[in-house]
Amino acid sequence: MPSRTLPSPAPVNSPFSSSVTPHHETTTTRIFPPLAAVGFSLFITLSICFCKFNRKRRSPAAVASSSTPPQKQPLHEFSYSSLRKATASFSPENRLGQGGFGSVFRGTLSPSSGGGNVAVKVMDSGSLQGEREFQNELFFAGKLDSPHVVSVIGFSRRRRSRLILVYELMDIGNLQDALLHRRSPELMIWNRRFLVAIDIAKGIEHLHSLNPCVIHGDLKPSNVLLDRFFSAKISDFGLARLKSEHVEVKVVSESDVVEDYGSVVEEVESVVTNTTGCDESNFGFTDQSPVPLSSPEMVEQVPMTSPETVVSVSPEMGEKGSVLEVGNVVRSKDWWWKQEGNVGRGKGKEYVMQWIGSEVKEERQSSDWIAETAEGGKKVEKKKSSKRLEWWLSLDEEKEKGKKKKRRMVREWWKDEYRKELAKRMKKKKKKKTLESEFYSDDVSGSVDQRRHGDGEVYRKKRRGVSSNSIGSSIDWWLDGLSGEQWRARRRNSQDSVKSCGVSSTPSMRGTMCYVAPECCGNNIDDVSEKSDVYSYGVLLLVLVSGRRPLEVTGPASEIMLRANLMSWARKLARRGRLGDLVDEKLQLLDQEQAVLCIKVALQCLQKSPVSRPSMKDVLEMLTGAISPPDLPTEFSPSPQTRFPFKARRKQNR
Numbered sequence: 184m185p186s187r188t189l190p191s192p193a194p195v196n197s198p199f200s201s202s203v204t205p206h207h208e209t210t211t212t213r214i215f216p217p218l219a220a221v222g223f224s225l226f227i228t229l230s231i232c233f234c235k236f237n238r239k240r241r242s243p244a245a246v247a248s249s250s251t252p253p254q255k256q257p258l259h260e261f262s263y264s265s266l267r268k269a270t271a272s273f274s275p276e277n278r279l280g281q282g283g284f285g286s287v288f289r290g291t292l293s294p295s296s297g298g299g300n301v302a303v304k305v306m307d308s309g310s311l312q313g314e315r316e317f318q319n320e321l322f323f324a325g326k327l328d329s330p331h332v333v334s335v336i337g338f339s340r341r342r343r344s345r346l347i348l349v350y351e352l353m354d355i356g357n358l359q360d361a362l363l364h365r366r367s368p369e370l371m372i373w374n375r376r377f378l379v380a381i382d383i384a385k386g387i388e389h390l391h392s393l394n395p396c397v398i399h400g401d402l403k404p405s406n407v408l409l410d411r412f413f414s415a416k417i418s419d420f421g422l423a424r425l426k427s428e429h430v431e432v433k434v435v436s437e438s439d440v441v442e443d444y445g446s447v448v449e450e451v452e453s454v455v456t457n458t459t460g461c462d463e464s465n466f467g468f469t470d471q472s473p474v475p476l477s478s479p480e481m482v483e484q485v486p487m488t489s490p491e492t493v494v495s496v497s498p499e500m501g502e503k504g505s506v507l508e509v510g511n512v513v514r515s516k517d518w519w520w521k522q523e524g525n526v527g528r529g530k531g532k533e534y535v536m537q538w539i540g541s542e543v544k545e546e547r548q549s550s551d552w553i554a555e556t557a558e559g560g561k562k563v564e565k566k567k568s569s570k571r572l573e574w575w576l577s578l579d580e581e582k583e584k585g586k587k588k589k590r591r592m593v594r595e596w597w598k599d600e601y602r603k604e605l606a607k608r609m610k611k612k613k614k615k616k617t618l619e620s621e622f623y624s625d626d627v628s629g630s631v632d633q634r635r636h637g638d639g640e641v642y643r644k645k646r647r648g649v650s651s652n653s654i655g656s657s658i659d660w661w662l663d664g665l666s667g668e669q670w671r672a673r674r675r676n677s678q679d680s681v682k683s684c685g686v687s688s689t690p691s692m693r694g695t696m697c698y699v700a701p702e703c704c705g706n707n708i709d710d711v712s713e714k715s716d717v718y719s720y721g722v723l724l725l726v727l728v729s730g731r732r733p734l735e736v737t738g739p740a741s742e743i744m745l746r747a748n749l750m751s752w753a754r755k756l757a758r759r760g761r762l763g764d765l766v767d768e769k770l771q772l773l774d775q776e777q778a779v780l781c782i783k784v785a786l787q788c789l790q791k792s793p794v795s796r797p798s799m800k801d802v803l804e805m806l807t808g809a810i811s812p813p814d815l816p817t818e819f820s821p822s823p824q825t826r827f828p829f830k831a832r833r834k835q836n837r
């Protein structure tokens with residue numbers, strides 16, 4: 184008998200183990216290897232294609248890192264018509280607010296679109312910067328999932344130029360309005376504010392705990408939204424970025440900070456000092472003043488005015504409105520550009536000075552600046568700056584000749600002129616309506632009036648009129664975090680355009696004046712780390728405890744001198760052991776110990792060297808009592824001297 188070879192039993196766990204006949208088995212083994220190879224290579228090809236496609240679509244921030252944070256549920260893509268229906272055709276009555284690059288509307292989704300109340304953010308058309316921020320936001324929205332971060336529900340992309348993002352609705356709105364514009368009496372109760380501080384800390388801590396770490400990059404009260412229970416959530420990821428793996432928090436020595444970055448806030452503070460004429464040791468006027476309207480010869484006829492008229496700026500007087508109306512300057516586009524790329528040492532002050540200077544320049548006819556090309560604008564700038572130089576030089580000569588009295592009169596004259604100019608421009612505002620309407624052309628809102636009324640509160644503030652001596656308030660406005668509904672009425676018409684006007688305050692690519700960490704003001708993008716968010720949180724914490732803006736020019740001269748810069752005021756109080764003085768006097772049911780703890784933590788966060796600042800995790804634990812409260816940082820040295828000429832001269836002259 185011929186011997187038969189028995190088929191070997193199939194292994195028990197083999198996927199191919201079955202009662203198949205040997206014939207089938209032979210066929211399978213013959214067919215499978217080529218099939219598997221084809222399938223495998225197809226899979227590899229598809230994966231490569233997918234990766235390439237994905238990389239192309241990723242935002243610049245995303246490209247910085249090879250890995251991404253954990254994925255959450257995919258975003259829903261809404262049809263444009265469903266969102267239009269939800270917002271009653273983007274009706275002005277439904278407008279919740281206005282960001283730098285778009286309007287936000289309240290909406291109610293139909294059941295077929297998921298139902299519920301939402302906030303719908305519509306990007307203004309034609310803004311490259313806006314589109315970049317929207318894309319960035321969309322990228323992060325798809326990744327972040329935290330109860331302390333405002334959720335993005337979906338988006339609509341009707342046309343390339345008109346992106347729409349759909350968020351969960353935050354009923355109370357932003358913290359800036361609720362706290363600093365006193366819209367929410369609930370925030371007068373200490374515990375509410377403290378819980379808001381904790382919520383924000385949790386939100387930031389969550390971002391920093393992701394791998395790779397997410398840096399928000401623009402933390403400020405207007406980017407914190409409150410729901411109906413006053414739970415705070417972080418919003419606006421337009422400037423957020425992933426921390427690249429190779430970036431480490433740098434050890435920055437005090438001298439590095441002074442040399443390379445300077446402190447924008449200190450610079451701005453110094454500008455305020457210059458502008459208000461309030462000096463640290465001298466309540467009188469400063470020795471220099473911004474550019475006069477015309478030649479100094481005119482000045483001799485101008486009578487002197489009392490210093491008090493300039494420095495006593497009432498708190499709510501025309502807050503913010505004034506700049507909106509008067510900041511009609513071609514140069515602000517230049518400002519914007521510089522701020523985007525490089526706000527180096529001295530620049531912050533320089534820009535504020537430029538702006539203040541522009542306030543007193545001869546008002547140009549609106550039609551002039553509309554028609555002017557970029558080149559034309561530059562020529563005008565050049566002429567003006569050479570005039571300015573001549574003027575400065577002539578001042579120096581005068582100084583040598585001992586004509587100090589004349590110079591004082593120049594200053595007085597300038598201040599007087601500035602006030603007159605503000606008043607004049609407020610009047611002209613009404614006449615400009617027709618002209619402006621040419622630019623309000625997108626279909627979100629049909630007319631200037633509609634849009635303005637949409638900005639309800641702002642509009643009313645503007646109409647109430649701004650007293651001509653609101654220099655300080657104007658600066659407050661400018662430094663407000665500038666999220667504000669207040670400046671965008673102009674910005675939305677003008678972004679990326681040669682007729683850019685108004686002072687663009689918020690988003691540079693690097694953050695917001697007063698909230699931005701010193702290291703973010705240098706050239707090196709790698710200096711920005713999660714510790715930059717910690718710095719901004721420190722400012723925010725002080726704002727919460729004190730109920731004041733980081734830079735506020737209100738009240739009598741002595742007040743301005745002491746308290747204008749919230750951060751340096753806190754440092755001064757710490758040195759004197761009187762931190763309690765910083766706490767908002769209007770707070771009810773105050774827990775003094777908790778409030779002082781918050782200030783101490785804030786001071787830790789505000790240290791100039793990023794590496795000295797605590798991590799957000801430590802901040803949270805300090806605030807919640809999980810770890811012992813911090814010692815006050817040793818860094819309470821007086822503000823470093825800046826190289827800004829006005830200040831330097833002033834010191835020499837003393």
Ligand SMILES: Nc1ncnc2c1ncn2[C@@H]1O[C@H](COP(=O)(O)OP(=O)(O)OP(=O)(O)O)[C@@H](O)[C@H]1O
Binds near residue numbers: 279280302406418
């Ligand atoms: N989800 C939301 N729920 C309720 N209100 C919102 C919501 N999102 C935005 N808003 C309102 O719309 C305003 C504009 O928001 P947006 O994020 O566009 O700009 P911003 O962050 O204030 O300004 P910028 O973009 O210049 O920093 C907010 O200040 C807030 O009052």
